[in-house]
Amino acid sequence: MGMQEPKSPKIAVSACLLGENVRYNGGHCNHRLLQSVSKHIEVVPICPEVGIGLGTPRPTIRLVREKGKIHLIEPVSGNDLTDSMLSWSELQSDALMHQKISGIVLKKDSPSCGIERVKVYENNNPQRDGQGLFAMVFTNLNPQIPAIEEGRLNDPLQLENFFARVGMMNRWWQRDEEGWTTSSLQQFHAEHKLLLQSRSPNAPAELGRLISQSNEDHIEKLALKYITAAQMHMNTIVKKKYVAGALRRAVGRLPNTISGTIRQQVHGWIDGYVAGTAPRMAPIAVIDQMFVMAGLEHLPWKRLFQPFDMSSGIFAKV
Ligand code: SF4
Numbered sequence: 001m002g003m004q005e006p007k008s009p010k011i012a013v014s015a016c017l018l019g020e021n022v023r024y025n026g027g028h029c030n031h032r033l034l035q036s037v038s039k040h041i042e043v044v045p046i047c048p049e050v051g052i053g054l055g056t057p058r059p060t061i062r063l064v065r066e067k068g069k070i071h072l073i074e075p076v077s078g079n080d081l082t083d084s085m086l087s088w089s090e091l092q093s094d095a096l097m098h099q100k101i102s103g104i105v106l107k108k109d110s111p112s113c114g115i116e117r118v119k120v121y122e123n124n125n126p127q128r129d130g131q132g133l134f135a136m137v138f139t140n141l142n143p144q145i146p147a148i149e150e151g152r153l154n155d156p157l158q159l160e161n162f163f164a165r166v167g168m169m170n171r172w173w174q175r176d177e178e179g180w181t182t183s184s185l186q187q188f189h190a191e192h193k194l195l196l197q198s199r200s201p202n203a204p205a206e207l208g209r210l211i212s213q214s215n216e217d218h219i220e221k222l223a224l225k226y227i228t229a230a231q232m233h234m235n236t237i238v239k240k241k242y243v244a245g246a247l248r249r250a251v252g253r254l255p256n257t258i259s260g261t262i263r264q265q266v267h268g269w270i271d272g273y274v275a276g277t278a279p280r281m282a283p284i285a286v287i288d289q290m291f292v293m294a295g296l297e298h299l300p301w302k303r304l305f306q307p308f309d310m311s312s313g314i315f316a317k318v
């Protein structure tokens with residue numbers, strides 16, 4: 001079986017976050033964090049507003065609710081851009097999936113790119129309850145692809161979780177290229193059990209059942225169902241107690257040569273991490289070292305904390 005490390009994941013990014021001058025006011029945001037990880041990923045810039053033919057600079061556009069329906073409007077001209085944005089978004093979503101993107105980073109607050117809490121105007125009163133049209137179309141069509149607004153990447157744990165999801169998606173694409181079999185899907189699941197458990201304790205069992213109880217004839221469809229459900233479980237705020245559960249399970253996987261005293265010490269550090277008296281890094285470094293000393297490459301462990309190597313800047317130093 002080819003277990004070679006997959007290629008760098010492709011991530012679609014709102015072009016203005018990359019320093020491209022595509023915003024309505026001609027400026028850009030140039031996200032520092034994206035630059036720092038850019039050597040670990042392949043970036044695919046997209047700009048929905050330039051995509052539908054709007055110029056730079058351009059008049060502002062906004063979401064407007066009329067009779068319960070949302071429109072994308074250019075207030076100065078009164079132009080309704082809804083249909084052209086929706087059809088461009090469908091085409092572009094397909095194009096991005098052809099490129100096998102493993103994640104998407106979108107600009108918050110934008111009537112095209114914002115994922116949540118985008119202003120919607122009703123009788124000139126804005127309410128923050130909308131979604132940018134492109135973001136809405138893309139995430140509805142492709143719920144398995146991790147999507148995040150750039151603001152959330154400023155939180156180290158959210159950054160790490162996003163890239164853990166991206167890593168999982170990227171490995172899925174690689175297996176998809178090789179062609180799925182029931183056993184390769186089971187293996188994919190086994191490899192990600194600790195990671196899944198660390199986000200959602202019921203995920204390993206639920207997803208295991210999804211595979212074993214499926215009467216899906218087409219393994220490709222089952223693999224898609226699987227990754228969609230797995231990514232839903234991973235789309236969460238990371239909780240210490242769940243991470244601790246996965247760490248304890250990893251301790252249970254250490255070879256018998258590791259003494260009970262050492263195991264107890266590690267459990268003590270895990271308790272400290274949950275209580276906030278020890279950094280997460282303490283138990284992780286020790287468990288990692290014990291796997292190395294035992295000469296054991298334990299894939300589920302590797303998937304739990306090394307979606308990328310620890311020096312990549314993606315691994316949260318907490
Ligand atoms: S937020 Fe989206 S539509 Fe607006 S400039 Fe950035 S990429 Fe383009």
